[in-house]
Amino acid sequence: MNKIMVVGTAASGKTTFARKLAVQLQVDHIELDNLFWLDNWTESSSIEFQEKFINRVRSMNKGFVIDGNYSLIQNLILSEIDTVMWLDFSLRVNLYRVIKRSLYRVISQKKIWKNSNNREHWAKLLSKDSIILWVVQTHGKNRLKYLQMMNATQYHHIKWLHFHKTEQLDEFLKHHSPK
Numbered sequence: 001m002n003k004i005m006v007v008g009t010a011a012s013g014k015t016t017f018a019r020k021l022a023v024q025l026q027v028d029h030i031e032l033d034n035l036f037w038l039d040n041w042t043e044s045s046s047i048e049f050q051e052k053f054i055n056r057v058r059s060m061n062k063g064f065v066i067d068g069n070y071s072l073i074q075n076l077i078l079s080e081i082d083t084v085m086w087l088d089f090s091l092r093v094n095l096y097r098v099i100k101r102s103l104y105r106v107i108s109q110k111k112i113w114k115n116s117n118n119r120e121h122w123a124k125l126l127s128k129d130s131i132i133l134w135v136v137q138t139h140g141k142n143r144l145k146y147l148q149m150m151n152a153t154q155y156h157h158i159k160w161l162h163f164h165k166t167e168q169l170d171e172f173l174k175h176h177s178p179k
Contacts, residue, residue, distance in 0.1 A: 001082060001083045002025065002063030002064075003082045004018075004063075004064070004065045004082070004083045004084075004085060005065075005077055005078075005084050006018040006021070006065060006066065006067040007068070007085070007086050007087070007142075007146060008142070009087075009135055009138055009143075010094070010135050010138065011094050011095075011097040011101055011131070012087040012088075012089050012093075012094055012097070013087055013097065013169070014067040014068065014087055015033075015067050017067075017087065017169050017173075018031070018066070019031075020173060021173065021176075022064070022065040025063065025176075027063035027064050028060045028065075029064070029066075029067075030057070030064055030066045032053070032066060032068025032069075032073075033113055034113040035052045035056065035115070036068075036070060037113060037115075037116050037118055038115075038116055039116050039118070040117065040118070046072050049072055049073060053073050053077070054076065057080055066081070069142065078155065081158060082159060083159045083161065084150075084159070084161070085163065086146050086150070086162050087163050088146070088162055088164055089163075089164065089165070091135075091139045093166070094139060095135060098131055098132050098135045102132060105120035106120045106121065106122055106125060
């Protein structure tokens with residue numbers, strides 16, 4: 001288990017968990033949002049995103065922990081990994097987290113990713129493109145998608161770890177710390 005993908009609805013804690021796990025396993029962390037988003041909320045093209053991902057993965061020899069939910073490169077990711085860690089928390093938990101995180105980001109105006117100038121703004125937060133609305137719209141879809149993938153025969157070579165509570169993540173990290 002040294003090529004891991006962490007998936008889950010927005011604000012489920014993918015990046016935080018993936019970062020901690022990568023440090024613990026002493027492997028690199030790949031945050032897909034950081035590869036995908038360009039300045040001023042511009043999306044990378046499919047080809048550009050794929051190339052960035054492939055170049056990043058091929059530059060690593062010890063393994064990696066990836067976090068994100070991008071269908072654009074899903075097949076590429078699944079061909080490179082040995083483990084999926086699915087953070088499948090309740091909609092209530094995800095909504096609480098996304099509201100808390102969004103308010104912090106709007107107030108602090110910190111850059112969200114190191115490779116872009118993107119920040120959260122009230123206007124976007126209250127628009128039809130709101131990350132809060134996105135969580136509501138994608139929570140059930142993501143659950144169905146990952147349940148189907150977990151049970152699909154073409155992915156049986158991948159180990160699936162399904163987490164329902166945040167305490168399970170802490171427990172996992174505690175039991176998988178370097179000796």
